[in-house]
Amino acid sequence: MKSDARGNFRPDWQQLQDSIERPVGDPPPAVGRGIGYFYEGNYARAIEQFDAALAQDPQCISAISNRGAVHLHNREYQAALADFSHLIELAPGNSDAHYKRARTYAQMGHREQAMEDFRLALELAPADQAKRKQIDAQMERLRRTRTTTSAGIVLLAFSVVLALLSIKFAGPTYGLTDAIGPVLIFGVIAAAGAATVRRWRGWRIWAGAVAWILIWASVYMLPRAILSLGSPFAGDVGAGKFMVFLTVPLIAIGGFVLWAKRQEPRPARNGRRGEVTAAGATLLLFAGAILIALFVESLRGIARTSDAVAPLAIAGLIGWAGAAMVFRSSGWRTLTGIVSWLALIVCVIEPLSRHRPGLPFGYFLASPDVMGAVVIGGIFVFILWAKRQEPKPEAAPPVAAAAAEIER
Numbered sequence: 001m002k003s004d005a006r007g008n009f010r011p012d013w014q015q016l017q018d019s020i021e022r023p024v025g026d027p028p029p030a031v032g033r034g035i036g037y038f039y040e041g042n043y044a045r046a047i048e049q050f051d052a053a054l055a056q057d058p059q060c061i062s063a064i065s066n067r068g069a070v071h072l073h074n075r076e077y078q079a080a081l082a083d084f085s086h087l088i089e090l091a092p093g094n095s096d097a098h099y100k101r102a103r104t105y106a107q108m109g110h111r112e113q114a115m116e117d118f119r120l121a122l123e124l125a126p127a128d129q130a131k132r133k134q135i136d137a138q139m140e141r142l143r144r145t146r147t148t149t150s151a152g153i154v155l156l157a158f159s160v161v162l163a164l165l166s167i168k169f170a171g172p173t174y175g176l177t178d179a180i181g182p183v184l185i186f187g188v189i190a191a192a193g194a195a196t197v198r199r200w201r202g203w204r205i206w207a208g209a210v211a212w213i214l215i216w217a218s219v220y221m222l223p224r225a226i227l228s229l230g231s232p233f234a235g236d237v238g239a240g241k242f243m244v245f246l247t248v249p250l251i252a253i254g255g256f257v258l259w260a261k262r263q264e265p266r267p268a269r270n271g272r273r274g275e276v277t278a279a280g281a282t283l284l285l286f287a288g289a290i291l292i293a294l295f296v297e298s299l300r301g302i303a304r305t306s307d308a309v310a311p312l313a314i315a316g317l318i319g320w321a322g323a324a325m326v327f328r329s330s331g332w333r334t335l336t337g338i339v340s341w342l343a344l345i346v347c348v349i350e351p352l353s354r355h356r357p358g359l360p361f362g363y364f365l366a367s368p369d370v371m372g373a374v375v376i377g378g379i380f381v382f383i384l385w386a387k388r389q390e391p392k393p394e395a396a397p398p399v400a401a402a403a404a405e406i407e408r
Contacts, residue, residue: 031062046066087100101117147263151257152194152197154253155207156197158193211253212258218246222247283339294308320335348373350373
């Protein structure tokens with residue numbers, strides 16, 4: 001089965017040939033004549049012969065199946081669905097009948113019914129590796145919803161819009177080195193969009209990471225933007241309006257991408273979820289960012305060796321937790337849970353300890369300490385969420401209990 005430019009399934013000649021069943025046993029002669037007309041391309045006469053065969057034997061399996069296959073080729077979906085459903089009534093354990101009805105549902109756009117029949121076809125023929133491979137490929141196409149493709153297109157379009165805005169508002173002193181950051185941002189967003197559209201390996205992680213970054217960037221900018229609207233300076237007010245205008249689509253796009261990503265569920269491979277691996281990689285990157293910041297400060301003479309002991313210990317603990325998540329080391333759930341909750345507690349206590357009496361609460365919320373705590377807290381909320389996406393393996397039963405089960 002192939003799909004057209006709109007994502008609709010359509011039959012192809014090879015699959016139509018595969019769908020035609022050769023007569024088994026002693027069916028009415030009209031079945032053989034119908035197959036002959038089929039290979040000549042005379043589908044109307046083929047259906048007439050299958051009808052004639054069913055007039056002689058109403059329960060002729062090959063006549064019902066072949067007539068349904070021809071109806072499917074002619075896009076007479078209701079007739080094909082009736083034939084394949086009748087076939088399943090006559091032979092409930094027939095894997096091919098469920099497979100053919102699944103193809104019919106797929107072409108009709110009934111995704112859930114098609115997936116259910118594909119699953120039944122797999123269960124009824126578990127040893128047929130060729131059929132399993134074929135069904136797996138078709139189920140993967142069905143999982144590719146238009147909603148998810150639209151989310152990828154939105155990310156691609158958003159990267160282009162950001163690039164154009166950057167070019168438009170660039171000042172006369174905008175140099176090549178200033179362009180490195182924006183180019184990287186646009187490139188990452190565009191890459192995530194392309195990966196989502198094409199379903200490249202790891203596209204869910206790409207799309208999810210970019211969506212969360214967009215949402216947290218909005219959370220970071222919005223308080224400052226609102227405060228800028230009350231500034232006595234026209235320039236600050238203009239910048240505030242622009243940031244408010246920008247945060248709304250950022251939140252909307254991020255939320256849409258996260259929602260669309262969940263429309264294509266994927267079973268975990270070997271029990272491992274990509275979200276957990278992505279969360280571990282995030283912790284490793286965060287630990288690396290701390291080490292880079294310490295190195296830069298040491299080069300500039302800002303940090304002393306004694307001042308770096310605590311940050312190095314924190315970076316080591318976070319990196320250890322990240323590596324444990326990625327490789328699923330023993331006790332990784334406990335370790336990441338402890339690190340995440342400690343980090344969240346620090347994100348709450350640290351900004352509050354820096355609050356000065358008399359400072360307006362709005363300015364306090366827009367301070368770099370609070371904004372940094374919000375971003376870091378968001379990272380560790382993501383870690384805790386990802387940890388729950390991979391269910392704990394069931395404990396093996398005691399030996400005595402297993403032996404008792406065997407004896408029964």
